[in-house]
Amino acid sequence: MERLLEEIPNFFTIWNIIFLGKAMGVTLLLTVIGCFVGFSFGGLLAIFRKTKGIILLPLRFFIIIYTEIFRRIPFLVSLLLMFYVFQIFKITDNLFVIATLTVCLIATAYIGEIIRSGIESINQTQWDAAEAMNFSYYQVLREVIFPQAWKVILPPAFSFFIMFIKDTALASQIGVMELTFAAKILNNKGFSPMLSFGTILVLYFILSFPLDRFGKYMEKKLASNRN
Amino acid sequence: MGYTIVYTQVLEFFPYLVRGALISLQIAILAFFGGMFFGLIFATIRTFGNRLMNNLVICYVTFFTNTPQLVQIYFLFFALPEVGILLSPFMAVLIGMTLNAAAYLCEIQRAGFLSIRQNELDAAKTLNFTLIQQVKYVILPHIMKVLFPPLSNHYIIMTLGTSMAAIFGVEELTGRALNINSETFRSIEVFSLTALIYIVITFIATFLLALIGRYFFKAKMRIIQ
Amino acid sequence: MPQIEIKSLNAYYDKLHVLKDINLNVEKGEILSLIGPSGSGKSSLLKMLVGLLTPKSGEVHLNNKSINYTNKSDLRSVREQIAIVFQQYNLFQNMNVLKNVCIAPTKIQKRDQKQVEEQAINLLEKVGLKDKLKSYPDELSGGQQQRVAIARALCLNPEILLLDEVTSALDPELVQEVLDTIRILASEGMTMLIVSHEMSFVKEVSNKVVFMDNGSVIEVNDPKVIFDKPKEKRTLDFVSKILKD
Numbered sequence: 204m205e206r207l208l209e210e211i212p213n214f215f216t217i218w219n220i221i222f223l224g225k226a227m228g229v230t231l232l233l234t235v236i237g238c239f240v241g242f243s244f245g246g247l248l249a250i251f252r253k254t255k256g257i258i259l260l261p262l263r264f265f266i267i268i269y270t271e272i273f274r275r276i277p278f279l280v281s282l283l284l285m286f287y288v289f290q291i292f293k294i295t296d297n298l299f300v301i302a303t304l305t306v307c308l309i310a311t312a313y314i315g316e317i318i319r320s321g322i323e324s325i326n327q328t329q330w331d332a333a334e335a336m337n338f339s340y341y342q343v344l345r346e347v348i349f350p351q352a353w354k355v356i357l358p359p360a361f362s363f364f365i366m367f368i369k370d371t372a373l374a375s376q377i378g379v380m381e382l383t384f385a386a387k388i389l390n391n392k393g394f395s396p397m398l399s400f401g402t403i404l405v406l407y408f409i410l411s412f413p414l415d416r417f418g419k420y421m422e423k424k425l426a427s428n429r430n
Numbered sequence: 431m432g433y434t435i436v437y438t439q440v441l442e443f444f445p446y447l448v449r450g451a452l453i454s455l456q457i458a459i460l461a462f463f464g465g466m467f468f469g470l471i472f473a474t475i476r477t478f479g480n481r482l483m484n485n486l487v488i489c490y491v492t493f494f495t496n497t498p499q500l501v502q503i504y505f506l507f508f509a510l511p512e513v514g515i516l517l518s519p520f521m522a523v524l525i526g527m528t529l530n531a532a533a534y535l536c537e538i539q540r541a542g543f544l545s546i547r548q549n550e551l552d553a554a555k556t557l558n559f560t561l562i563q564q565v566k567y568v569i570l571p572h573i574m575k576v577l578f579p580p581l582s583n584h585y586i587i588m589t590l591g592t593s594m595a596a597i598f599g600v601e602e603l604t605g606r607a608l609n610i611n612s613e614t615f616r617s618i619e620v621f622s623l624t625a626l627i628y629i630v631i632t633f634i635a636t637f638l639l640a641l642i643g644r645y646f647f648k649a650k651m652r653i654i655q
Numbered sequence: 656m657p658q659i660e661i662k663s664l665n666a667y668y669d670k671l672h673v674l675k676d677i678n679l680n681v682e683k684g685e686i687l688s689l690i691g692p693s694g695s696g697k698s699s700l701l702k703m704l705v706g707l708l709t710p711k712s713g714e715v716h717l718n719n720k721s722i723n724y725t726n727k728s729d730l731r732s733v734r735e736q737i738a739i740v741f742q743q744y745n746l747f748q749n750m751n752v753l754k755n756v757c758i759a760p761t762k763i764q765k766r767d768q769k770q771v772e773e774q775a776i777n778l779l780e781k782v783g784l785k786d787k788l789k790s791y792p793d794e795l796s797g798g799q800q801q802r803v804a805i806a807r808a809l810c811l812n813p814e815i816l817l818l819d820e821v822t823s824a825l826d827p828e829l830v831q832e833v834l835d836t837i838r839i840l841a842s843e844g845m846t847m848l849i850v851s852h853e854m855s856f857v858k859e860v861s862n863k864v865v866f867m868d869n870g871s872v873i874e875v876n877d878p879k880v881i882f883d884k885p886k887e888k889r890t891l892d893f894v895s896k897i898l899k900d
């Protein structure tokens with residue numbers, strides 16, 4: 204215990220603090236880019252998945268397969284697979300790019316599902332009424348469905364965002380300099396593992412907890428608005 | 431390009447991988463039921479306990495749900511030895527996953543408790559059900575029906591979560607994939623095959639859970655789409 | 656020449672055969688009611704007419720023109736002539752009453768906004784809701800929402816109005832206000848197909864009553880005949896059960 208207390212000033216040097224700060228930034232960057240791309244492309248996936256024409260059948264098929272695959276593979280395995288694909292086909296060396304791309308692919312699949320759920324939660328009669336008045340598929344989505352669906356989509360999407368912060372910890376395994384990797388480095392440098400990993404746990408908590416509270420507050424507000 | 435994708439070498443290791451998958455399932459099931467057990471206790475404390483116990487559980491759940499499972503296991507494996515507790519990789523992973531699961535499953539089960547509607551209980555009371563009968567015929571079936579989907583979902587998440595055990599050297603599915611990779615260097619083949627195995631086992635799990643849910647708990651769950 | 660002619664029409668909902676060899680004619684200005692037990696295909700028939708359920712076989716003629724429900728421009732033209740009001744969830748929850756009524760005429764029919772608004776306000780006045788222009792659907796009662804839905808349908812200037820169990824989801828005290836609105840429309844000469852369980856209303860307002868059961872048209876006749884002396888036994892069974900209440 205005393206050893207721990209002795210180490211603390213050595214641990215919390217300016218260099219280390221900046222180092223951890225940068226790592227936190229990488230974690231956040233991965234999460235935010237992933238979710239932003241995930242929301243955009245996930246939205247597209249959801250929209251095209253519910254089209255009706257025969258011509259778009261291969262697209263719908265592809266979307267279903269894509270979504271099921273990336274939601275049924277562990278994060279770690281996706282990262283490893285992408286890592287080796289990029290390495291073997293010499294696409295890029297940059298670990299951050301590889302991780303970001305993987306993260307985007309995964310987030311697209313998950314958020315796509317959330318958006319699809321939100322769209323499907325809107326009563327079928329809203330679709331029928333609009334179609335019967337000659338709204339096109341995209342007009343129904345734009346004028347009627349999405350304005351109602353976003354309230355249903357936002358809470359789980361935000362939840363996913365918060366969960367995703369924790370999932371990015373696995374990017375440490377392909378060498379990306381995010382928070383978990385930073386902890387490993389500090390540990391390897393000889394600092395106490397309790398201090399290294401403990402601090403990282405606290406830092407993740409600091410990232411996640413306020414967002415979690417905000418998410419719960421937002422959910423309450425949306426629910427009360429509906430009444 | 432210089433690399434041709436050839437599966438034959440890796441396919442020889444298929445039985446080895448499948449046995450690894452069984453270990454993954456083992457970890458998932460143990461951690462899940464461990465988490466259910468403690469989660470139930472915590473959920474009960476949260477619903478019925480006194481203020482101090484309630485707050486302790488809240489702290490526990492808040493901590494474990496706001497930090498990554500990977501780092502929790504890192505802590506157990508690397509930091510505990512500093513205070514004299516040495517855990518094998520398998521135990522570190524199992525305990526870490528159980529503690530994590532307990533937090534999430536506490537919240538899920540608590541939601542189940544809160545979902546009992548008063549008029550169901552009133553109806554049972556007016557029919558002169560004893561407390562035990564109320565629990566058996568009204569409360570329990572309702573809770574099981576409400577809880578089965580989110581619990582099944584979390585089980586699937588945990589099954590996929592077992593893959594981080596590989597990082598600590600446990601030879602479950604992903605761990606074995608890493609072994610094969612370092613032996614044969616057929617990275618794309620081995621990891622794509624591993625991915626496929628995960629997809630298959632989660633499909634089987636989803637399918638079985640949907641069947642169980644429908645016939646035993648009257649909980650309607652979709653398998654795909 | 657009948658305004659609507661349906662010949663040997665069959666339709667399926669997935670594998671379920673919901674419309675079996677339907678033959679039916681509707682004259683211009685006629686008020687035709689469809690009655691029958693749940694699942695008999697009454698709503699499916701209305702949905703089919705407006706293109707929400709594609710027929711597998713058979714013919715539909717509208718104003719003497721044959722309609723191909725798989726053809727996009729045919730569909731558009733049908734929906735410009737027929738308007739439908741559903742049992743519930745008609746109004747777009749994210750728009751106020753005025754916008755609900757105006758949106759399709761302005762955005763889809765591409766009519767002049769000012770004209771549409773004027774017509775909308777007139778129609779809403781007609782159904783008794785002129786003071787609710789800026790209200791949102793969740794601020795209105797079920798009966799008020801349905802009256803707005805009827806106004807919205809009328810603002811499309813349809814030749815034919817379909818009413819699919821429009822009072823079935825309403826609290827009993829709200830049913831009359833909607834029936835009163837329909838009564839007014841009936842007296843103005845619009846062709847209407849009404850699916851309803853309100854038997855006394857059906858008897859009072861209809862020119863013809865169609866009894867359907869299990870996807871088929873069993874009997875088509877004057878309301879007096881259907882309710883007092885039906886030809887078919889199944890019609891008699893249904894009508895006597897219903898009228899007992």
